[in-house]
Amino acid sequence: MIVHITMDSKNFEGQYFNAAHVEVIDDREIHYSKYISIENLLKLLSKSKYEEKNREHHIGTLPQYYFDGMINRDDDERLSGKIVLTIPKRKGTVQFKETSYEIYFPAFLFCFSLRKGRINDTYVFALKGEKWNRNSRLYNYPFGNVSTSSHKVCWGRNQLPVIDSLHQLDMVCSLFFDSSTNNDYYTKGVSTKWKYDNLRGVLECLKKRDSFPEHILVPSQYSNIGTYLDSVFK
Structure with a gap:
């Protein structure tokens, strides 16, 4: 067939x-x-039964933000692997301590590491532009709660859902954006090129703008998406 x-x-x-x-x-x-x-295509792909269990399968680029991934299901049909999504520019709300800020976000690249339906780790980078490929540059996440060295998300007390199918990762991205933030992992001159000592200074400046100023993004240690994917899927 x-x-x-x-x-x-x-x-x-x-x-x-x-x-x-x-x-x-x-x-x-x-x-x-x-x-x-x-949505149904993603469900079918993520729930497909393979003759060879526990073998990773490359999903490649898919619609609805899926950039790349390697997945497998064990004998109990639990999903494992690494999935990469790109989220386009958007306007949204950032909850910083007791203050809500309406700002524009840059585009982002998310990488989820799953084991038996559970999210082990989440990594986030910023992106420039609107279309991306393996040669596109990766930048540090410009706010708080994400390490500027490992790019790993600190989820705090958030309870992450069990992932039974790929399309559920959309909900996890929404949970990330809806979570409150603080100065944890925010680093002056590294999170952004602006020299504010506090993340609040960045947010106060961004709320006055009608788009995200991409020139303030700081390049990550990875030369491009391809280099990062090679390290993820090795």
């Missing part, structure tokens, strides 16, 4: 398509085809 999955940019426009065209050719060379939603 052969399966072809096509992201139909002609009928579904935009950077992240809403549907995929799936064509199946069985052993008798009979063709079957239909459109399915991206």
